Structures are given as structure tokens and as C-alpha cells.
Amino acid sequence: SHNGSAGIFARINYDYKGIYLIELSGRADASSKFPSNQQWGFFPSGSLGYRISEEAYFQEAKEYVSNLKVRASYGAIGNQEIGSNMFLETMEKITNDVNWLGTGSALYDYFTQPKMVSPTLTWETITTTNIGIDLGFLNNDLNVNFDWYQRDTKGMLAPGKALPQVIGATAAFENAGSLRTRGWELNIDYRHVFQDADNLAIHANFNLADYKAVITEWD
Numbered sequence: 324s325h326n327g328s329a330g331i332f333a334r335i336n337y338d339y340k341g342i343y344l345i346e347l348s349g350r351a352d353a354s355s356k357f358p359s360n361q362q363w364g365f366f367p368s369g370s371l372g373y374r375i376s377e378e379a380y381f382q383e384a385k386e387y388v389s390n391l392k393v394r395a396s397y398g399a400i401g402n403q404e405i406g407s408n409m410f411l412e413t414m415e416k417i418t419n420d421v422n423w424l425g426t427g428s429a430l431y432d433y434f435t436q437p438k439m440v441s442p443t444l445t446w447e448t449i450t451t452t453n454i455g456i457d458l459g460f461l462n463n464d465l466n467v468n469f470d471w472y473q474r475d476t477k478g479m480l481a482p483g484k485a486l487p488q489v490i491g492a493t494a495a496f497e498n499a500g501s502l503r504t505r506g507w508e509l510n511i512d513y514r515h516v517f518q519d520a521d522n523l524a525i526h527a528n529f530n531l532a533d534y535k536a537v538i539t540e541w542d
Contacts, residue, residue: 324407329353344372344394354403357445358410364446368398376459390459390466397453401446405480409496410444412437439486439495447478447498461515468510476502481541499542506534 332350337343349367375381376391415435455470479500486494511529516522 326407327355328403340377342374342377344370344374346370348398352401352403352446354446356403356405356407356409358442361443361445364401364448366399366401366448368396370394370396370398388458388460389463390457392457393455394457395452395454397450399448399450401448403446405444405447405496409480410440410442412440414438436492439483439490439492441483441495441497443497444480445478445498447476447480450475450477464513464515466510466512468512469507471507472505474504476500476504484542499540500538501540502536503539504534504536506532508532 330350330352332348334346334348337345347367347369349365351363351365353362353364355362372392372394374390374392376385376388381391414437416432417435418430418432420430451472451474453470453472455468458467459465460467478498479502480496480498481500483494483497483499486492509529509531513527514524516524
């Protein structure tokens with residue numbers, strides 16, 4: 324099988340004194356794995372960061388908390404990996420080897436019914452929302468990061484509603500499924516270099532995470 328893809332993307336970053344951070348991006352992707360009127364998809368994303376520890380009013384507290392940053396992001400990406408020819412009414416060739424009344428083997432071919440297809444098949448879209456906080460202590464030797472996220476997968480390729488058997492074909496696959504994953508992650512990292520001990524360094528890391536995935540739509 325052969326397929327082609329195209330993409331256009333752009334990104335804008337803004338940094339004000341290392342305190343306020345903004346990033347906006349957008350991409351448009353096209354894939355020949357979809358019908359000609361459904362090939363393009365647009366997937367935007369953006370993130371915000373606020374480094375509280377760089378504010379003037381926080382300087383006295385930096386003796387105890389060397390870094391404090393809160394952040395949030397939202398973004399979408401597209402998935403085109405749905406297989407080949409999913410929107411084409413292809414027929415499958417079957418070859419059988421039969422023995423007619425003991426006269427020996429004979430090969431014959433036949434073709435299946437054209438498969439059912441969806442005329443609106445398009446991109447599966449995965450959107451992710453993330454909220455996090457970064458903390459640094461002991462001149463950033465000790466760092467604590469916490470993230471909460473929600474990932475929604477929409478337009479998952481799924482079988483359509485069952486058809487009567489008299490039609491002689493199975494239901495077409497279409498963008499009929501949705502999946503939601505929610506979770507959180509905690510990471511604690513410690514690094515220290517002993518300058519008076521020939522730069523001896525120690526490093527320790529602790530990570531804890533949990534998530535739950537639920538199918539929210541399956542027709």
C-alpha cells in the first residue's frame with residue numbers, strides 16, 4: 324500500500340523577565356488514509372507558566388524555596404494509524420483447495436462482497452490537559468514536581484452499529500469511540516555535588532504515579 328502526508332505548523336513563544344511564560348502552537352496535518360474531503364485536521368496547543376520565585380516580593384522566601392513555578396497546558400494531536408484502505412470498498416480474493424468426489428485437488432477463486440466503509444472517516448484526536456507545580460529547595464538540589472492530567476481520545480476507530488445479516492457484510496468502521504484517561508504523577512529528585520570531596524556527587528530519585536482509563540463512548 325502507498326500513502327502520503329503533509330503538515331504545516333507554527334509556534335509562538337513569549338517570555339517576560341523569566342516570570343511569565345506563554346507558548347502557542349498550531350499544526351494542520353493531512354493524510355491520504357482518509358477520504359479526500361476529510362484528509363485535513365487542525366490541532367492547536369498552548370501552555371502557560373508563572374515563575375513565582377522570580378517575583379520581587381518572593382526574594383526573601385528564596386532562602387527556603389529556591390524555585391516555585393505553576394504551569395498549565397492544553398494540546399491536541401492527530402492519529403492517522405487506522406490501517407490501509409479503510410475508506411475504500413475493497414474486495415478480498417479467496418482461494419480454496421477442494422476435492423471433488425475423490426478425483427483429486429482442485430483450486431478455485433472467489434471474491435467476497437465489497438466491505439462497508441464510512442464516507443466521513445477522519446483523524447482520531449487526542450487532547451491532553453495538564454496542571455503542574457515545580458518546587459525547588461536547598462538551592463535546587465532537591466526538586467519536587469507534581470502533575471495532574473486528563474487525556475481524551477476522541478474519534479477512535481470502532482465498528483459501527485450491527486447490520487442485519489441479510490446484507491452479507493459487517494458494519495463499517497467509523498469514528499465512534501472515545502477514551503478518557505485521568506492520572507497524576509509525583510517526582511522527587513535530589514542531586515548534590517560535594518566540592519570539597521573531589522566533586523563527589525550523589526543522586527536519588529523517587530517517582531509515584533497513578534491513572535485510570537475509561538471508555539466513555541462505544542456505539
